[in-house]
Amino acid sequence: MVATSISNRDSGDKAQSETLETSPDIEKGAGHNVHGAAGKGFIATDNHGESLVLFDPEAERKLRKKLDFYIVPTVSILYLFCFIDRANIGNARLAGFETDLGLTGDGYNAVLSIFYISYIIFEIPSNLACKWIGPGWFLPAISLGFGISSLGTAFVHDSASASGVRFLLGIFEAGMMPGISYYLSRWYRRSELTFRLSLFIVMAPLAGAFGGLLASGILTLDHFGSLHSWRMIFGIEGIITIGLSLIAFFTLTDRPETARWLSQEEKDLAIARVKSERMAQTSVLDTFDKKKLWLGIWNPIVLSTAFIFLLNNITVQGLSFFTPTIVGTIYPDKTTIEKQLYTVPPYVLGAVFVVSLSLASWRFDRRAIFIVATAPLTMLGYILFLASHDPHVRYAAAFLTAISCFALGPLANAQASAVVVSDSSRSIAIGTNVMFGNIGGLIATWSYLPWDAPDYKIGNGLNLAAASLILVVATIQVLWMKWDNKRRDAKDVDAELQHFSQVEIESLEWKHPGFRWRA
Template identity: 75%
Template sequence: MASTNVPNRSTSGDKAHSETLETTSADIEKRGEHNLHSAAERGFVATDRYGESLVKFDPEAERKLRNKLDYMVVPTVSILYLFCFIDRTNVGNARLAGFERDLGLVGYDYNTVLSIFYISYIIFEIPATLACKWIGPGWFIPAISLGFGISSIGTAFVRTKSAACGVRFVLGVFEAGMIPGISYYLSRCGRFGGLLASGILTLDHFGSLHSWRMIFGIEGIITIGLSIIAFFTLTDRPETARWLTQEEKDLAIARVKSERMAQTSVLDKPDKNKLWLGFWNPMVLTTAFTFLLNNITVQGLSFFTPTIVSTIYPTKTTIEKQLYTVPPYVVGAVFVVGLSLGSWRFDRRTIFMIASAPLTILGYILFLARHEARVRYAAAFLAAISTFAMGPLTNAQVAAVVVSDTSRSMAIGTNVVFGNIGGLIATWSYLPWDGPDYKIGNGINLAAAGLILIIAVGQLVWMKWDNKRRDGRDIDSELEGMTDTEIESLEWKHPGFRWRP
């Protein structure tokens, strides 16, 4: 299933490289570490100093393992994040059903209620991400899911603006810890949010709850049920997965290690230098800023699409308006899956960001330039098609431009912090007095999409330039005299590291 793989590369320092690989292979054979189980053990480096894997895997075994992981993990995580996003954005659907009227919200009160969530989310995002690494996602994710489910139910019983703000703040604390990498499911959440809300509103009541309060109550109860199931289905790491054989566990661990240059473990201990380099990385920071700009649109669509649809079709009933919010997200979900699969297949992300931005630009040009209901509704499709794909692309990007697990947790946390700053901006982009055309909100989104295009092109050019510069470096001389620990801590500054655009 696995064997020692000694690549034959022709670069500067070929002799030293060859000697290094021969020594490594000999050492591996001497220690009996040519088999898969040994390769998975802690302390074994699965790559050489050039980043080449020293272990070769059986493609068929890899395929079966990927499928098993997908079937066991993806459904639980996706459904949890589905309801995480619904619990966050269902206030937009509740607005159509009388949320503002019943709480006596006037002026900018609705925007304030939305903003409170992002304040706590931003503050607790990085601490929560690090806590997830420390506690383990198998326990942490179900626990916080339980927390935001209870918070959603609490929203069903608020009577004042202050109470609504308090519950939204607590909701942000719990949701801040959700694994940012599963933002792939944002588009599906938007789709089911409107569909579920419209279905709930066909009920006369749910216990003592009526109208918009049923949305929060029922969706919160469902979230709590899912979180309890997740305690039994999620696992922290391959070693603790009861549904993997020992051979599959070894293969899973070895595969991850073979992709991480000079790393001796899959789950390394927190290290200040790795945490810093997970943040202070040119690609992480520029990608995070891209996600900030994109999230202005993502959250703006989520919170205000029901309102925008209401202005497009003012004579429709509340349930009809809820249902009109669904089709753009259905189409958007198809494109998210397609673009994500394409990105995975070609191991490229930046080019897909560049391709997505023009559609968002066109959508908001139509919002600003035309007044016909059909044209504006079509513009919502263009925005949903392109903007939701940016979430998974940016999170995949920041995960690909770092090496260790510690740096990856910081990079993803940084990306989501920036993204939620964009969400905070979004809550103030569509102001009451700016309707029904919302020129300010649509103009902000148009400018954000334009900046995304410029940044993505700049990233692509810079990464190619820097990779070419790195090709001329003498890896052996730069690493000479360094200990394994020092080499492991170099992260993206390792001379053998290459950006993957």
């Protein structure tokens, strides 16, 4: 038995379904089994957001295990090479990229910035396109695009061509993080989402580790076809990405209804359990609605979380692009390959911390309090960078920053997903969050300037300030949510809703009087 019914009303009657779609008392007819709850025209929550369906924990566990096996590995591998194709320019810099292209002064920083201009502009449009086209087609398509762009970087010969290819790379990569986050929200409950997001976002620090190992291995080759030195890094990694994206067209399932590897009972369960957390929604995948899209952006927690993510990405993207450079200043006498290998351990430990913190978030169904917890370690790391010239202390500081800052990625995206209700709002809320984050990435490209070497006081000071501000904003956010929940508790939900039609109730989003924030 997958679930038990709270109401005896027949959920399969077509006429009843049509009535429920327009009735303000729709929740009275929504207490049905999993099959009924999965159907369009029925809601699966009461006016207080509580599920009207009782789910079998064992059936959920089996389904979750199946989703983890079929869904997460493909998107994780795609994101791994998405991040490698973005950050490998840092490894190429150590191998002569800057010198060969004649980039002097802040020329390298300028090439990095071009990527973020297109990345920011196309963030929200990409996620709306992802909803419209369907993630099962959209994500492999843009992966193919950034794989080709990475391969093209192997053949650039001046700053103009390098900037052009990086601009294209930004267009294609813009949809990956928000697209995958939105895609996973189609399959997982709110509490489960943070951990699953961590399983693909952890690829960011792993990309730093694996990218360093891969780059050092590639550089041991004499040539790859007509490519030599740093050009081999872009060529080989681009070809790998292209191959993976072509495979993904066949392995990535768009939504539960089209999953050939799920039985009908499992499809219904997958839909119903997600729907049971979406207050007043009659379907999981709704059509575009202007009001829902607006409320997906104009949400105080979405906007404050997006600002936190902006601050966090100053550090995350700064580490991605400049860790090889920073390690090079700490150990100037090491060979290029040794410097590449020194970048690996901080990222590995960072990856472990990402998964561990996200697992705790899943168990407690909390995100904001964990966001608060990440800031102090990042602050300590940059204090050590600024206060000490000892190579061992500064290398230890790299570990502290890596283990804390990367963990905020899945937490922030899960929070943006958790504080909206409908699918339309979720698509644009996640897109907004990542767009703000990439503004932080643009700032990061100018945080470590050549004339500020070797101590990089401006870059390290900027990151210390960003982490400190995260602590302040995240703490205020938690306190505000608790205050607003108390204010909402004083309202009579049924009385507040009595003059609304079902369509109007469905469009209330987080303004629904029964909605509560979760810190």
